[in-house]
Amino acid sequence: MSDDPRLAARAFIESGGPTIPQIWLKYWALGGTADVMELDAFIHGIPLLRGLEVELLTLALKELSTE
Template identity: 35%
Template sequence: MGFEPHEPEQRRELNSTLLQADITVSELWLRYFSMSGTAGEYEVQAYVEGLISLPALQRHLLAMAAREIISETP
């Protein structure tokens, strides 16, 4: 599967969010998985590192998971 045109920008935004909010990939994956995300933790790590592509729905769930974690942070 190749990268979709908007995927690199989505990845950059997710990485920026993770860094700014000090969210680990493990924390992100756990929330994403609880939202019915289907990728494994290692796949999410590989996606964040730009090594693999994920379907649009899974990328959307990752972004939602990051936003939820941030919204719960005091």
């Protein structure tokens, strides 16, 4: 998985992995505060998330990749 969570998320989705709403649900369950539209925008290159929010997205992707 890429070190950049945006690239990792896009690659994961394109490979038949989870959808953006599924990624958002895991991210939100871990304590993320962005809504699904903000997460979608971030994954597609608009830098809306910072710091802890990016770390939570990275953790969500790691957890989803092991399910």
